[in-house]
Amino acid sequence: MIATPLVLLALSNGAPLPWLAGPPSPNHEWRECYSAVVETTVLFGDPQAPDPAAKRTVCHNRRCDDELRRSSRRFLSNDGGRTWSVVWEGDTTITDSQVIERVQGREAYIRERDEQSWRQAVLAEEGGAWLDGFLWGCGGHSVWELLRDWGGEWRRDGEGYAAECDTPYGYLAVVIGAAPDHALVGYDLYKTADSLQDDLPLKRVPSANPSRSVRFTVSVTASERCEEVLVPSRGTLVIESTHDDAVVKTRTTTAHRDAITFIDALPPNEFRDGDVVVLEDDPVLRYEWEAGALVPYVGATALLEVSRLRAEYWGTDLTGEEALASGPGDPNNVYCGLYCLFFLLPEIPIDSFRDLVKPDVLSEQGGSSIQDLVDELETFDRHVRVVTGAPDVVLSALQVPAIVHVKSRPADAEPDHFILLLDHGQDSARVFWPPSIQAPTGRLLSVPYGELAVMWGGTAVVVASDGAGGSMTEYASASLPWLLITLGSAAAAMLVCRRTKGVLGQSGLLIGAALVSSGAFHVCGTMGFLSNDTGVQAVVKSSRRHFIGTTSVNELIQQSNTLVVDARIRTAYAVDRIRGAINLPKSLSWDERSRLLRGVSRERPVVVYCEPRGCPLAEAVASALIDDGFQTVTVLEGDWRDSVLYDGERLVQ
Amino acid sequence: MRVSTEHLSGFARLVCAVALGCAGATKTVGPYAFLSEVYAYQIAGPSVGIFLAAFLPWFEITLAVSLLVRHTARTALALSACCFGAFGLAQLWAVSRGLEIACGCFGTDRAVSPLTAALVMALCVLALGGFAIESRARRSRPEADEASWAAPAS
Secondary structure, three states: OOEEEOOOOOOOOOOOOOOOOOOOOOOOOOOOOOOOOOEEEEOOOOOOOOOOOHEEEEEEEEOOHHHHHOOOOHHHHHHHHOOOOEEEEEEEEEEEEEEEHHHHHHHHHHHHOOOOHHHHHHHHHHHHHHHHOOOOOOOOHHHHHHHHHHOEEEEEEEEEEEEEEEEOOOOEEEEEEEOOOOOEEEEEOOOOHHHHHOOOEEEEEEOOOEEEEEEEEEEEOOOOOOOEEEEEEEEEEEEEOOOHHHHHHHHHOOOHHOOOOOOOOOOOOHHHEEEEEOOOOOOOOOOHHHHHHHHHHHHHHHHHHHHHHHHHHHOOOOOOOOHHHOOOOOOHHHHHHHHHHHHHOOOHHHHHHHHHHOOOOEEOEEEHHHHHHHHHHHHHEEEEEEOOOOOOHHHHHOOOOOOEEOOOOOOOOOOEEEEEEEEEEEEEEEEEEOOOOOOOOEEEEEEHHHHHHHHEEEEEEEOOOOOOOOHHHHOOOOHHHHHHHHHHHHEEEHHHHHOOHHHHHHHHHHHHHHHHHHHHHHHOOOOOOOOOOHHHHHHHHHHHHHOEEEEEEHHHOOOOOEEEEEEOOOOHHOOOOOOEEEEOOOOHHHHHHHHHHHOOOOOOOOOOOOOOOOOHHHHHHHHHHOOOOOEEEEEOOOOOOOEEEEEEEEEEO | HHHHHHHHHHHHHHHHHHHHHHEEEEOOHHHHHHHHHHHOOOOOOHHHHHHHHHHHHHHHHHHHHHHHOOOOOOHHHHHHHHHHHHHHHHHHHHHHHHOOOOOOOOOOOOOOOHHHHHHHHHHHHHHHHHHHHHHHHHHHHHHHHHHHOOOOOO
C-alpha cells in the first residue's frame, strides 16, 4: 500500500454536471457510484389526480431508456445535506405502441420467466382486457385462465402473438396484435388441432390510451457522494477519502461491495483527509484488487451498455424490472461468459469491454457457448483446452485459470452459467462469480471442491499458459493414487483370503478391504465426503426434493400452523377443497407462486395434496416449494374427502 | 464341448469384472455426482445415501479384482450376484415409480435408463449363475481345475 496525495475530484456541491455519454476517460474519471441502474417511471395521466386509478404506471424500467435520455436534461443536485440526487428531467411523447414495442421486446424473456408481468403489461394495453373476460361455453373461464391451466404458450406470430392449447372444451387458438391506436384480438375453439383454421375471426379493439406527451422525472439518490473509488486503469485501484470515517460511510452504499470489503481490511487510520490509497502489486491481494476495481466498473457501468447492445442484437433486454423479479434464475447469466473472458484478457482496456459484446461471443440466446469462449480466447493467442465429461476429482486438478461451466443452482438439471476458477486451495477453489443485477459487483468466493462438484457439469475451458498442460492424462493422475490404494487393499485382502476358509469369512475380508479404501479416500482425499462436508451438505440440500415425506389426514388435523396447498387445477379447487387450503397448481410460474406465497415464512410446514389416488401433482408442487426454500414440505396421504371433523367443522369445504 | 463351457464361464467372469471395475472407477472419481444419483432413486435417506455412495464404488472395484483372482472368485461371485440383484431391484423400483432419472451405473451418464440397466443387471446375474454352475461342476472334477483357469487355446 502506498499513500499518495488526494486526487482532485470532478464533483463539487451543487455544480451542474455535463452529459456523461460515451466511455469514461482512461486516465482519470469519476463515476457515479450511487447505482448505474436507475429507476425509470413513466406515468400516464395526471400524477396529481385524486383518483389513484388515473395514475397508471405503464413503464417502470430499471434503466433509463435511450429515448428518455435523448430528450432530457440531467444534473446532480444536493439538498444541502448529505443527500445527493442525479435527476433526469424532460418532456417526450410516448404512444401506447411504443410501450407495446418495449413489451414485445421483452416478450421472449417474459414468456419464459415472468409471464405474469407480460400478462399485466398486455392487459394494461388495448385489447388485453378482452382476453381476461368471461368466455362462453368454457366453464366460465377466461382465455388467460385456459391458456395458463392447459399449457398454452405464447409465441410470436407476425406482428403479434399467438397461443394454442388443448382444453376440455376444445382446441383453443388465440391471437393478439397491437397497433398504435387499436389492437386486433381473436380466439376460436376447434374440435381438434387438425381442424384449426388459418382465418381466425379477429376483433378490432380501440386503444384505451392514445398517444400523449408526458413529463417525466427520474431520480436516484444517495446518502453521500461516493467518490472514494476511482478506476483510472486496470492496474491500480485508487481509494481516496475526505473523512476519517470513510470506511463507515462507504459501507452504507450498495455499490463496490468488494472494494468496501477490501477497504475494511485496512487499518482505519490509514485514511486521512487528503489521502489517496493506492494498492498495487501485492500478489496476495491481486485478485482482491481486481475484484474491487474491475467488477464494479463492469457491473455498474458496462452492464447498461452490454444490455443495450444485446437488445439491439436480439431485441431482448434483460435488465428490466422483470429480470429483478424473476427469482432464483440469474438473468445476467447470459453475460457470465463475457465477464470471464474480460477477466482473463487484461489486454482489453476496461472501456473496451463493449468490444466483446458481439454475436460471435454471444451466439446463443442464453449467452455464450463453449465454442464462443474458445474462439475468442484463441483470437487473443491463448492456448485453450476444453475438458468435457470430466468427473468431480478433476476439478481439484484443473489447471488455472479455467472457465468452468456450472449450474446456477445445484438442483438445476443442466449447467447454464460460467464462473472463473482462479486458484486452488487445500480443499477449496477460489472462483470469480460474474456480476449480476442482484450482485453488481460480482463475487470472489472460496468454494469447497465438494460444493463446486455438485454444480459442475464436467465441462471447463482451461486457459493453459503454453501449449502443454491441461490434458485429461494429467487429470486422470489425480485419481490414480486412490485407485492404487484400492487395488492394494484388495490385493492384501486376497492374500489373507488364501488362509481364510468359507464364504462368510472371505466376504468379510472383501468388505473390509473396500471399507479401508473408501475410508482412506473420504477422510484424506480432497474430494472426500468427510474432508469436504459442505459438498455433502450441498448435495443433500439439492436433493431434498427426493425426500418428500407424507402426512396423514389425522396428523394434518392436529397441526395448527400448517400451510395446506391444493395442487389441483383451479376448477377442481373451486368444487371442493380442504378448509383453509390455498390453490397452487403445477402450471403456476415461479413469479405467480412467489406472489401468492409472499410473506409466508419458509419455516412454516407445508402439506400438499391433490386427488386422493393416482395424482402426481402433489409431489411436483412439493418439489417446487422445496426449491422455493420451504424447509418442511410433505404430501398428504389418504383420502381427505373422508368425513373427518376438523375443529368442529368438516375438513372438506 | 467342455472347453466351450469353460470359455463361456471365463468370459462371463471377465465381463462382470470389467463391468464392476468400470462402474466403480467412474463413481470413485465422481463421488458427489454419484451421491446425487443415489438420492434420486428415493430409496435411501440422507445418511444411508452417504454411506452407500461412499462404500459402493470401492466395493465394486474390490469385487472386480476378486473376480479376476482365483482364490476368492467364488466369494466374489456370490457377492457380485447379490450386488447385481440389488442393483436390478433398484432399477425396477425406479421404473415402477416412474422416476425419470439416470441409471447412475457408470457415473452420471444419462444414456442408460433404469429399464436398460435392469435388463443388463439381469443378464449379469444370469452370467454369474452360469459361471457358478460351471464352477461347481469343476469342483467335482479336480483334475480339470488347473485347465479351467488356464487361458484357453485359440
